[in-house]
Amino acid sequence: GDSVTQMEGPVTLSEEAFLTINCTYTATGYPSLFWYVQYPGEGLQLLLKATKADDKGSNKGFEATYRKETTSFHLEKGSVQVSDSAVYFCALSDLDSNYQLIWGAGTKLIIKP
Amino acid sequence: GAGVSQSPSNKVTEKGKDVELRCDPISGHTALYWYRQSLGQGLEFLIYFQGNSAPDKSGLPSDRFSAERTGGSVSTLTIQRTQQEDSAVYLCASSPLGAGLSYEQYFGPGTRLTVT
Numbered sequence: 001g002d003s004v005t006q007m008e009g010p011v012t013l014s015e016e017a018f019l020t021i022n023c024t025y026t027a028t029g030y031p032s033l034f035w036y037v038q039y040p041g042e043g044l045q046l047l048l049k050a051t052k053a054d055d056k057g058s059n060k061g062f063e064a065t066y067r068k069e070t071t072s073f074h075l076e077k078g079s080v081q082v083s084d085s086a087v088y089f090c091a092l093s094d095l096d097s098n099y100q101l102i103w104g105a106g107t108k109l110i111i112k113p
Numbered sequence: 114g115a116g117v118s119q120s121p122s123n124k125v126t127e128k129g130k131d132v133e134l135r136c137d138p139i140s141g142h143t144a145l146y147w148y149r150q151s152l153g154q155g156l157e158f159l160i161y162f163q164g165n166s167a168p169d170k171s172g173l174p175s176d177r178f179s180a181e182r183t184g185g186s187v188s189t190l191t192i193q194r195t196q197q198e199d200s201a202v203y204l205c206a207s208s209p210l211g212a213g214l215s216y217e218q219y220f221g222p223g224t225r226l227t228v229t
Contacts, residue, residue: 032216044204044220089156098169099208099216100146103156 002027002097006090006104013080014112021075021107023064023090031092033057033066033073034101039086047075047088085111115139117221119205125227126195134190134224138207145188146208146218147180151201159203162188163210195228202226 006023013019025031035047035057048057053068062077073090090104118137126132138145147159158172162182173179177196182188192199202225206218 043222044206046217046219049217091156093216093218098161098163099144099210099218100158100161100169100172101148101156101206101218102158105155 002031002092002094002102004090004092004102004104006088006107008105009087009108010110011107012110012112015082016079017111019075019077019080019084019109021088021090021109023073023075023104025071025073025090025092027071027092027094029094029096031094033064034091034093035062035064035073035075036089036091037086038089038106044089080109080111082111082113085109117205117207117219119203119221119224121224122222123225123227125229128197128228129194131191131193132195132226134192134203134226136188136190136205136207136221138186138188138205139219140186142207142209142219143185144208144210144216144218145182146206147188147190148204148206149201150204150223154201156204159190192226195226197228200226200228 003026032051034049036044037047048059050057050066056065087106089106091101093099120135145162160180161169177193180190202223204223205221208218
């Protein structure tokens, strides 16, 4: 079945550092890909999405490009802030599974001032 | 507009008791999903409702778990004879889901269930 693998955390960076969180997927169909974020004490929020190959999702300075050839959807940000500290989840959904979200394990990001 | 709401926000129950968790989706959203977030298992799909179609129950971990959705809106997840391994945060999400509509899922704040 479909699956998502993302890099284990925690990832600890200094403020203004460059961020990459790797995410790869396995899917039989043509999934849509998502990054969700969970800030401390809050619920899950959609950060960005991409629905087809070569699409780039972006939001709040974060970007991720749907790479079908490498089955990847890596999350990047050029200059992180302390307020970006959160847990980031990569996920996919497709029609074959009623668009249920299939999740990566989550990556905890810690940004130090 | 109002987002997805869930109640209660926290529930502590004794092993063996039944619990009901409620989800109010965003008005007009036809699709509703339940997920579970636990330390050992991460995020797991439980059940999916879409309009008047039969629900997809493929993610329910045992027959102690059941859910219903009344009138295509409010949903209740019921766990019978709770066990300690049921302790988790139960998340509800809704989606417009339909031809020409977005299939993004919008999450509620969750219900934290603790079984003692």
